[in-house]
Every structure is written in C-alpha cells, then in structure tokens.
Amino acid sequence: MTKPDATTAIRGLGTCLPPQVLTNDEVAQRGGLDTTDAWIRSRTGIVRRHHVTKELSTGDLAVSAGRAALQSAHATTADCVILATSTPDRRCPATAPEVAHRLGLGAVPAFDLNAVCSGFVYGLAVASSLVTAGLCRQPLLIASETYSRIVDPLDRETAVIFGDGAGAVLLGPASAGSPGTIAGIDLESDGSGSELITIAAGGSRLPGHGVLLDRDLRYFRMQGKDVYRQAVRHMHESSLKVLSLVGWTADSVEAFIGHQANQRILDAVADRLGIDPHYRFGNIHDVANTAAASIPLAMASTASQAAVRPGAPTLLTAFGGGLTWGSVALHWPDARPVDLTPSATAPGNTSTFSPPTQES
Ligand code: UT7
Secondary structure, eight states: OBOOOSOEEEEEEEEEOOSEEEEHHHHHHSTTOOOOHHHHHHHHOOOEEEEOOTTOOHHHHHHHHHHHHHHHTTOSOOSEEEEEOSSOSSSSSOSHHHHHHHTTOOSOOEEEEOOGGGHHHHHHHHHHHHHHTTSOSSEEEEEEEEGGGTBOTTOHHHHTTBOEEEEEEEEEEOOTTOTTBEEEEEEEEOGGGGGGEEOOSSSSSOOOTTOOOOHHHHSBEEOHHHHHHHHHHHHHHHHHHHHHHHTOOGGGOSEEEEOOSOHHHHHHHHHHHTOOGGGBOOOHHHHOBOGGGHHHHHHHHHHHTTOSOTTOEEEEEEEETTTEEEEEEEEOOOOOOEEOOOOTTSTTOOTTSOOOOSOO
C-alpha cells in the first residue's frame, strides 16, 4: 500500500470503442452458444458490447484513446507511454513503443503492463510513481483490450461477458489534493490462483508452436464461480484498506467505480462497503467487461454526464487474472472526456485509426 504525496493528477480522459456493436440477442444467435438475452442481462447486467473487426488491433484502439486523452488535457505531448493490456498486438515486442511512435511522441519510454483486469489500477500506481520519482512529468496511461480475439466463441461463460475497447488518461503534476490527484493506492496479488483466469498455451510453459492444440489450451478460460467469489472479497477488502489509508469513510465517497466484470459483483462490493446507490457509476450494460480498459471507460462515461463534481472523493477498485487486485482513492478529475470512436454509420471510416507508418 502506498500513500503518494497527492501531487500527481489525471488531467485528460480519452476513449475509443470499436464501432461494431453486438447485442445479447446477436451473441445468442451465434451458432453453438446456448444462451439468451434474459440470462445475460439478469446474471451480468450486460446488454451490448463492442467488438473489433478483423483489421483492428489493441494497438489501434490504444492510439485513438491515447490521442483522445491528449486532446482532453489540451496537451500535445506526453513523456512516457504505459499500455495496460493482456491482449497485446504481438507476444513480442511490447505494443506500447509502437503506440508511442504512432502518436508522434518521439523517443519516450514506453512499455506494456500486464495485470489483466487490474491493469489500469496498477498503471495508475506506476505512472504516478514515475512522476513522483521525477522520471517523467506527463505520462500517458492507456488501457486497451481486444478480448474478442482470445475468448472461445463457443464458451458461453466467457463469450458473452467480454468486449473490446480502450480508455486512457494523461497524468501530470498538480497541487496537492486538487481535482484528479491520487490520494492512495492498494495493490495486491495471489499467484496461487493463476489457473483461475488463463490462456494455457502460447507462453514459455507451453509454446505450442505449429501444434493444433485443444481449445481449452488455446483459448482464454475462466473459472467463473471461483473468480466471482474472490473478486467480491478482494475488491471489498482492498477498498477498505485504501479508504483507511487516506482517512476516508465509505460514507464520504461520492464516486465508486469498480472493474466492470459483472453488475452483481459490483453491487455486492458496493453493498458491503455501504456506498450509497446514488454514488455508484459504471457502464457495463453498454460495453461489457473490457478487462484493463473497463475503469477508464466507466470514468469517461460518468464524466461525460458531468455526474460527479471535480475534486469529489472517488474510489476505484479492480480484480483480475494473476490473480491481481487493487484500489485507488483519488479526487475526481476536472477533465472533459474525448471519445475518438469512429462512427458506426460510416462503413470503412477508420479515419481516427492511423495506420502504423514510419513518419507519423
Ligand atoms: O474480469 C476478470 C474477473 N472476472 C469476473 O469477475 C467474472 C466472474 N464471474 C462471473 O461473472 C460469473 O461467474 C459468470 C457470468 C461467468 C457466470 O455467472 P454465474 O451466475 O456464476 O453462473 P454459474 O456459473 O453459477 O452457472 C449457473 C448456470 C449453469 O447452469 P446449471 O449448471 O445451473 O444448469 C451454467 O451452465 O448458468 C449456466 N450458464 C449459462 N446459461 C446461459 C453459464 N453461462 C451461461 C450463459 N447462458 N452464457
């Protein structure tokens, strides 16, 4: 747990969702999935999700979300890029350097961070630490995921709950306690649960080069029930830790945003904490579970409705594969979110997705 000096703030919020939207009925109508709109809504709160089309990647969404965050902060540059993702463009190299290059940021440090669905919370800790350590002034933290690429389309436990998207924040120095500043962070992990959320093949343990592997090894797998129980317990306990660290009570929280994994999990955590329903925010119905991207996407959707006053005590909490989890206490940012999602009504409109070129 760490209590930063509260002088690093979120200054810009950007998002990008791929234009293809799939309703629950459309997912249910796909062959081989024995599911219904009613089941998905009642068990998860999800109504629709965005999926990339075949020409788009995690890096493409990240470039647009990163550009949007810069615009939101009225900034032209960043001096570091951290990309939180568990669905990188390639296993090697990291995706962040190419994203930084395509954003025209020059020779800035750029690296991927994989804490699965806790990636944004972990990323806020790393980004604010870099600022506090004086290693950079204005890091760009992007969380971008394309889970539609890794879930098994025939696995109804995962195919219905994940979506694609990217959210980004630009951070920078600020006066202590001002809007956007990070007041406290709790990060934790438990690797004994690494099998609960996994893609078994494709790494050094089971490379699977050229071998036609079983679906259970090739695709993302999640033991939903166990994960559900652990998510509720750890997000609740971690939230209490960070609140106590910064001296806030659950009563004082004016914005609660948890990892958008399942509405029932979010309700259980918020109920246990005693957060007033009026102060719970999210967009799982619209975007489903977008892994690391889910918290910045939910923050942007909340900010676009001006639903929270700048400076308001805010609690973020996340849980994901690893297992990893963590929470952040911050003051709600004073940033108007920018969305660079291309219009779904303009087929082939990829104007905000700049192709990877050498000269950008
Ligand atoms: O993002 C990282 C962290 N991830 C999470 O936090 C996700 C945690 N887990 C979950 O959100 C939930 O466990 C799921 C949404 C994955 C599953 O919901 P559940 O309420 O835990 O369902 P269940 O596993 O208890 O299954 C209940 C029933 C089963 O049928 P029987 O055995 O009762 O006949 C399942 O086979 O629901 C069935 N089922 C489905 N039915 C229709 C499971 N998935 C589906 C489906 N459509 N998509």
